[in-house]
Amino acid sequence: MLPFSQYDAHGHLRHLITLEGMTSEQVRELLDRAQRYLRRPGEIPAHGRSLAGITVGNIFTEPSTRTRSSFELAAKRLGADVLNLEIQLSSRVKGETVLDTVYTLQAMAVDVFVIRDAEPGVCQYVAEHVAPHVSVLSAGEAHLSHPTQGLLDALTILQYKGGFRDLVVAVVGDVRHSRVARSAYQVFTALEVGELRIVAPDALMPDEGEMPEAKRFKTLESGIEHADVVMMLRIQKERMAQAAIPDAHDYFARWGLTKQKLKLARPEAIVMHPGPMNREIEIASEVADGPHSVIRQQVTNGVAVRMAVLETVIENRNRRWSPPR
Amino acid sequence: MLPFSQYDAHGHLRHLITLEGMTSEQVRELLDRAQRYLRRPGEIPAHGRSLAGITVGNIFTEPSTRTRSSFELAAKRLGADVLNLEIQLSSRVKGETVLDTVYTLQAMAVDVFVIRDAEPGVCQYVAEHVAPHVSVLSAGEAHLSHPTQGLLDALTILQYKGGFRDLVVAVVGDVRHSRVARSAYQVFTALEVGELRIVAPDALMPDEGEMPEAKRFKTLESGIEHADVVMMLRIQKERMAQAAIPDAHDYFARWGLTKQKLKLARPEAIVMHPGPMNREIEIASEVADGPHSVIRQQVTNGVAVRMAVLETVIENRNRRWSPPR
Amino acid sequence: MLPFSQYDAHGHLRHLITLEGMTSEQVRELLDRAQRYLRRPGEIPAHGRSLAGITVGNIFTEPSTRTRSSFELAAKRLGADVLNLEIQLSSRVKGETVLDTVYTLQAMAVDVFVIRDAEPGVCQYVAEHVAPHVSVLSAGEAHLSHPTQGLLDALTILQYKGGFRDLVVAVVGDVRHSRVARSAYQVFTALEVGELRIVAPDALMPDEGEMPEAKRFKTLESGIEHADVVMMLRIQKERMAQAAIPDAHDYFARWGLTKQKLKLARPEAIVMHPGPMNREIEIASEVADGPHSVIRQQVTNGVAVRMAVLETVIENRNRRWSPPR
Numbered sequence: 001m002l003p004f005s006q007y008d009a010h011g012h013l014r015h016l017i018t019l020e021g022m023t024s025e026q027v028r029e030l031l032d033r034a035q036r037y038l039r040r041p042g043e044i045p046a047h048g049r050s051l052a053g054i055t056v057g058n059i060f061t062e063p064s065t066r067t068r069s070s071f072e073l074a075a076k077r078l079g080a081d082v083l084n085l086e087i088q089l090s091s092r093v094k095g096e097t098v099l100d101t102v103y104t105l106q107a108m109a110v111d112v113f114v115i116r117d118a119e120p121g122v123c124q125y126v127a128e129h130v131a132p133h134v135s136v137l138s139a140g141e142a143h144l145s146h147p148t149q150g151l152l153d154a155l156t157i158l159q160y161k162g163g164f165r166d167l168v169v170a171v172v173g174d175v176r177h178s179r180v181a182r183s184a185y186q187v188f189t190a191l192e193v194g195e196l197r198i199v200a201p202d203a204l205m206p207d208e209g210e211m212p213e214a215k216r217f218k219t220l221e222s223g224i225e226h227a228d229v230v231m232m233l234r235i236q237k238e239r240m241a242q243a244a245i246p247d248a249h250d251y252f253a254r255w256g257l258t259k260q261k262l263k264l265a266r267p268e269a270i271v272m273h274p275g276p277m278n279r280e281i282e283i284a285s286e287v288a289d290g291p292h293s294v295i296r297q298q299v300t301n302g303v304a305v306r307m308a309v310l311e312t313v314i315e316n317r318n319r320r321w322s323p324p325r
Numbered sequence: 326m327l328p329f330s331q332y333d334a335h336g337h338l339r340h341l342i343t344l345e346g347m348t349s350e351q352v353r354e355l356l357d358r359a360q361r362y363l364r365r366p367g368e369i370p371a372h373g374r375s376l377a378g379i380t381v382g383n384i385f386t387e388p389s390t391r392t393r394s395s396f397e398l399a400a401k402r403l404g405a406d407v408l409n410l411e412i413q414l415s416s417r418v419k420g421e422t423v424l425d426t427v428y429t430l431q432a433m434a435v436d437v438f439v440i441r442d443a444e445p446g447v448c449q450y451v452a453e454h455v456a457p458h459v460s461v462l463s464a465g466e467a468h469l470s471h472p473t474q475g476l477l478d479a480l481t482i483l484q485y486k487g488g489f490r491d492l493v494v495a496v497v498g499d500v501r502h503s504r505v506a507r508s509a510y511q512v513f514t515a516l517e518v519g520e521l522r523i524v525a526p527d528a529l530m531p532d533e534g535e536m537p538e539a540k541r542f543k544t545l546e547s548g549i550e551h552a553d554v555v556m557m558l559r560i561q562k563e564r565m566a567q568a569a570i571p572d573a574h575d576y577f578a579r580w581g582l583t584k585q586k587l588k589l590a591r592p593e594a595i596v597m598h599p600g601p602m603n604r605e606i607e608i609a610s611e612v613a614d615g616p617h618s619v620i621r622q623q624v625t626n627g628v629a630v631r632m633a634v635l636e637t638v639i640e641n642r643n644r645r646w647s648p649p650r
Numbered sequence: 651m652l653p654f655s656q657y658d659a660h661g662h663l664r665h666l667i668t669l670e671g672m673t674s675e676q677v678r679e680l681l682d683r684a685q686r687y688l689r690r691p692g693e694i695p696a697h698g699r700s701l702a703g704i705t706v707g708n709i710f711t712e713p714s715t716r717t718r719s720s721f722e723l724a725a726k727r728l729g730a731d732v733l734n735l736e737i738q739l740s741s742r743v744k745g746e747t748v749l750d751t752v753y754t755l756q757a758m759a760v761d762v763f764v765i766r767d768a769e770p771g772v773c774q775y776v777a778e779h780v781a782p783h784v785s786v787l788s789a790g791e792a793h794l795s796h797p798t799q800g801l802l803d804a805l806t807i808l809q810y811k812g813g814f815r816d817l818v819v820a821v822v823g824d825v826r827h828s829r830v831a832r833s834a835y836q837v838f839t840a841l842e843v844g845e846l847r848i849v850a851p852d853a854l855m856p857d858e859g860e861m862p863e864a865k866r867f868k869t870l871e872s873g874i875e876h877a878d879v880v881m882m883l884r885i886q887k888e889r890m891a892q893a894a895i896p897d898a899h900d901y902f903a904r905w906g907l908t909k910q911k912l913k914l915a916r917p918e919a920i921v922m923h924p925g926p927m928n929r930e931i932e933i934a935s936e937v938a939d940g941p942h943s944v945i946r947q948q949v950t951n952g953v954a955v956r957m958a959v960l961e962t963v964i965e966n967r968n969r970r971w972s973p974p975r
Binding site: 052053054055097103107111134321 | 689691692694695697716719720722723726727925926927929946947948949950952953
């Protein structure tokens with residue numbers, strides 16, 4: 001068996017499990033397409049029929065996440081039928097197997113699986129086993145990968161900064177446990193960001209070998225100095241102890257982004273956050289809601305990116321594959 | 326900042342949070358439009374495309390209420406995309422803020438929020454903060470307001486009685502804790518109902534100053550005498566004790582509407598109930614299912630009213646507002 | 651009152667509660683129509699607009715069953731609006747009555763109810779009380795009936811075997827508690843299957859009088875000998891004790907279908923299972939995933955059968971009934 005690839009035999013995107021190893025061109029093609037789906041606030045959102053007849057199965061372990069809603073709207077706005085399913089694929093390993101669940105849905109003509117699962121490897125495992133006309137899109141996998149988030153982050157930077165090569169981008173907070181940071185690292189290195197920084201207390205830094213192209217900074221202040229882009233990460237309470245930080249108040253004092261600290265960055269710096277935010281813990285409200293924040297635009301871009309990815313994998317499928325006669 | 330208004334600068338309905346202060350004309354315009362959406366039972370329900378491209382976000386704290394279904398069908402039948410979300414906005418005040426949740430959905434191009442929340446003020450708070458092209462519709466707010474219920478009640482009376490000015494309307498039961506009763510009071514006073522009565526045991530009467538235009542009656546029998554419309558309210562078990570009524574059996578004996586008691590009302594009186602009914606507690610089955618009952622028609626009218634409200638706020642938005650170029 | 655019939659006055663299918671008493675012609679008409687909805691894997695699934703304007707209410711007690719998804723996709727692919735509701739009708743007998751819930755949805759113009767409920771009789775009870783233009787489809791009723799499953803099983807046999815009269819069909823496992831087995835028995839006798847066998851340990855056999863036309867076999871080996879079709883049933887752990895089988899391991903040894911045992915059947919035998927499968931309990935993975943298995947095709951056929959049933963009851967309604975003028 002060939003090693004797993006998310007590209008088909010023609011080199012076209014079939015699954016989206018990770019941004020690792022993507023070329024600049026592959027990323028930019030997706031971003032270009034996504035940009036065509038952007039509308040001004042209050043305009044009727046972009047609609048199409050390119051997914052008419054296609055069924056998208058959203059398999060999420062929780063009922064109403066923002067990512068689920070974003071994928072659901074992206075699919076519906078392109079004319080797909082959407083099936084929302086709350087099942088935990090990983091736990092299904094006991095009992096009905098993951099594959100039984102997936103094959104059952106595939107037999108109902110679910111052609112795209114959007115999967116969020118806490119267990120590493122589930123997305124790839126499903127992708128390795130589905131029929132040739134079926135695609136799997138990760139909607140967040142353990143601490144490892146959140147590829148549509150990485151793409152929407154890149155799209156947001158492109159919108160506000162026009163490019164990547166001259167930028168200093170700082171990713172700040174619990175980098176160690178963050179799938180958002182990993183996908184960001186992958187997409188930013190593909191796009192050859194000028195200087196990529198990871199900024200975290202020691203205990204929340206990734207292991208030594210990981211993210212070799214990023215510069216490491218151990219204080220917020222040093223890490224965001226002269227940055228063009230400051231991407232703050234969500235911190236979970238249980239991680240603070242790990243970093244010997246007694247409480248949220250203390251975390252905010254050391255690692256929370258305030259208006260005052262933001263002055264260390266470039267004057268026209270943008271501030272990003274994947275959401276949901278812990279206000280006054282990793283980010284002050286004055287920053288989240290301030291003029292540097294592009295956090296809402298990230299959400300808007302998320303729908304556009306997911307439309308682009310959905311349309312791309314279906315277009316590629318129609319290129320490589322026609323049903324047997 | 327201007328005081329909150331659910332009308333836009335041109336005086337057109339933008340949000341629907343309350344019926345308080347609505348004029349007769351404003352109410353009748355909505356009822357007229359709703360009537361155009363009524364079909365005979367078994368006919369294909371009214372359909373349209375006036376909400377095509379619009380996304381309606383249903384934010385309900387419980388999974389499957391009748392009001393949620395009614396709004397969902399109203400939106401879908403006008404061509405909208407519907408996102409069902411089970412989140413409690415009020416509790417989100419801790420953690421992610423209400424506004425973060427709402428702004429996130431707004432950034433995904435959710436243009437109409439339909440909100441049911443147990444905490445007073447959430448609907449207005451959201452309405453005060455959304456973008457100019459976004460509308461908020463209350464689907465029930467604490468004990469305070471249930472405006473689409475009030476409208477459907479008015480529509481039902483209009484259908485069966487042809488008008489309001491000559492009518493005696495009795496609202497019976499736990500008026501004190503009822504958002505249905507408050508919205509009914511508001512819409513019936515706007516429509517200048519001939520005589521409006523609230524009928525309840527002392528402990529379930531609203532405070533002295535409230536509902537000043539209603540006559541108060543302390544027995545079911547006196548309250549429904551010669552009434553043209555008898556609107557029964559749902560009683561919750563925990564409220565009986567408050568009224569010194571030992572149990573459901575006793576409540577029924579004193580406050581339950583039976584066929585026998587209904588003879589006190591006008592011979593052609595109609596009986597209404599917002600549902601879900603406690604049969605043999607506040608209403609006898611012989612009445613609920615009897616010839617005077619218009620309870621099912623209320624449900625049908627609910628969908629029509631919600632279609633009318635949705636279409637109205639989107640029409641008004643298109644009148645006042647075009648996306649920036 | 652006439653005894654309940656799922657056929658209308660013209661003898662056309664109105665509800666689908668059971669397959670009992672169906673004629674071969676009635677079954678074949680549904681299978682013929684379903685076949686028109688089959689597509690090759692990866693083809694755009696059959697789509698239509700024959701249910702445009704119709705609202706289908708899925709009333710299921712659990713959130714995400716395969717049957718719910720199958721009905722949902724069937725309805726959406728024919729252009730219906732779908733309302734998913736998680737309510738237990740039977741338990742509603744206390745509190746709001748079953749009929750109040752159903753009448754409320756009917757008043758919102760839900761025209762087809764798809765109901766799965768654990769309590770026997772709920773589907774028929776609802777069907778007896780809905781308005782003349784409304785249909786009720788069972789999606790599984792207690793241990794009694796699962797008619798669309800029976801139809802998809804028949805369709806699957808028709809596809810692979812071309813007919814029924816010369817076949818030996820063995821239904822194996824917990825026949826006693828299985829709605830799948832009962833619907834299979836009904837449809838296979840209607841279609842005059844050559845030889846119909848039920849194969850189970852004594853304690854899991856249906857009562858003496860039941861399934862009179864089936865031959866009874868008390869070992870797996872004897873029961874599947876020379877069979878053309880082997881239909882395995884799901885076993886629940888709590889039933890094993892009832893059959894004096896100590897554990898799943900022991901059940902597999904005696905009642906699990908292995909490749910080795912399958913050699914007793916005809917060389918071109920097909921193996922069916924309604925899903926979800928307990929692998930290595932009632933069926934070995936080598937069989938479930940082997941060349942004789944048609945288990946995935948059953949799932950595909952399920953969507954086609956449900957499209958056929960939905961379209962049939964709506965067509966029949968339009969034939970017999972036009973809204974009052």
